[in-house]
Amino acid sequence: SQQGEEDPQALSIQEGENATMNCSYKTSINNLQWYRQNSGRGLVHLILIRSNEREKHSGRLRVTLDTSKKSSSLLITASRAADTASYFCATDSSGANSKLTFGKGITLSVRP
């Protein structure tokens, strides 16, 4: 079963606008990660936030984590057409041998 579930399933915005994507999960985690996938390609890691962190930034990306609500959000500021892709959250809830559980993904379309 999926651990992380993203919301919305699809998002369409105008270039220059901000995009906010949400992820909810069910069990306690060690960390939560966001990945991007361009059409026909492999996933690319964007950012990792640990369970003891509340917010992290990387360039135009801002991720927050609320462990009390078991949720995370990914904000992409000043979006560009090149940000058009699918975005996945993944949670690490494992013990000694780390493995991730991925959500089903959010399709982001940025209109020029």
Added chain:
Amino acid sequence: DAGITQSPRHKVTETGTPVTLRCHQTENHRYMYWYRQDPGHGLRLIHYSYGVKDTDKGEVSDGYSVSRSKTEDFLLTLESATSSQTSVYFCAISSLGETQYFGPGTRLLVL
């Protein structure tokens, strides 16, 4: 991109035939993973390895086996392919078991 390749990149096979997919890395990472990606399901973990000859099952391991005889190679075998195994297969690697780096994927069609 991390030094990770998958072969073949595309394969068409018939039901009942064995199929082996190869993942090769040049990063000397400890962890290697096999996922399948299907519409409506996202990525699901098939098997993973945490060292040479150390493997474990993932969420959807039935019908699949793996082997890792050396650090750089992780093989996924479908012993007798079925149409339900038509999918896109991704290999991933990780050094510390946190951030994962993905290969380009293998598109498998089982007729």
